[in-house]
Amino acid sequence: MLWYHYNVADARLAQHVERGIADGLLISCVASCSNLWALIMDAGPGFTSQVYELSPFFLHKEWIMEQWEKNYYISSIAGANNGSSLVVMSKGTQYTQQSYKVSDSFPFKWINKKWREGFHVTSMATAGSCWGVVMSRNAGFSDQVVELDFLYPSEGIHRRWDSGYRITSTAATWDQAALILSVPRRKPGDETQETLRTSQFPSTHVKEKWQKNLYVACLCYGRTVS
DSSP: OEEEEEEEOHHHHHHHHHHHHHTTOEEEEEEEETTEEEEEEESOSOOSEEEEEEESSSSOHHHHHHHHHTTOEEEEEEEOTTSOEEEEEEESOSOSEEEEEEESSOOHHHHHHHHHTTEEEEEEEEETTEEEEEEEESOSEEEEEEEEESSOOHHHHHHHHHTTOEEEEEEEOSSOEEEEEEEESSOOSOOOOOOOOOSSOOHHHHHHHHHTTOOOOOOOOOOOOO
16 A cells, blocks of 8 residues: 655644554655655555654754664655755664765765765755765665766666666755666566656656556656756
8 A cells, every 4th residue: 555645734744644654654755845745655665663853954963863772764855945854764674874964065975985884875865955865784785876967867877777777866956966876685576667757746657657566766856957
């Protein structure tokens, strides 16, 4: 069972999440557009328990550290234009350690350093022109690359797909789009992945794909280029 909500205002977020939890669902994906939130909730993300915080700060450090102490790990993040953020942390992930960075520009150097330490990017978000990147140990990837471009890097993505990479995180500011592509350690049985670019939330398309056993892996809002 799955459902989604989009154009959710801050004040209505809790009731949508509580309703999903009552139906046995947990948050698998969050995004933001025009200071409103989009949520994907489903019964199959494999988490055992979940907490979330809507904060006026972009990735509220004290709250995140408190949850790490309780063995929750960041599973999904989103940032809004006004600088606020929605952070979802879960138990039941395979992660063993996490680190995150907030930066005014895309933190390539930091990501490279963390790759050498055995971390992989597992979540990304932006708030205005600010980037937030979460990296985790034991993420289940054998290799990972970044595609960063001023436009959607279609050619690069198709080339990576042909080499066995799959998109695992996305984020965009008004002038840049970043996609993280990873090679899973365990080769999945069904490897189909598709991307969709639309000018509004693709509700009909998502429902159609669910019928074909394709599920949302990541969601992000960026500028519309005509």
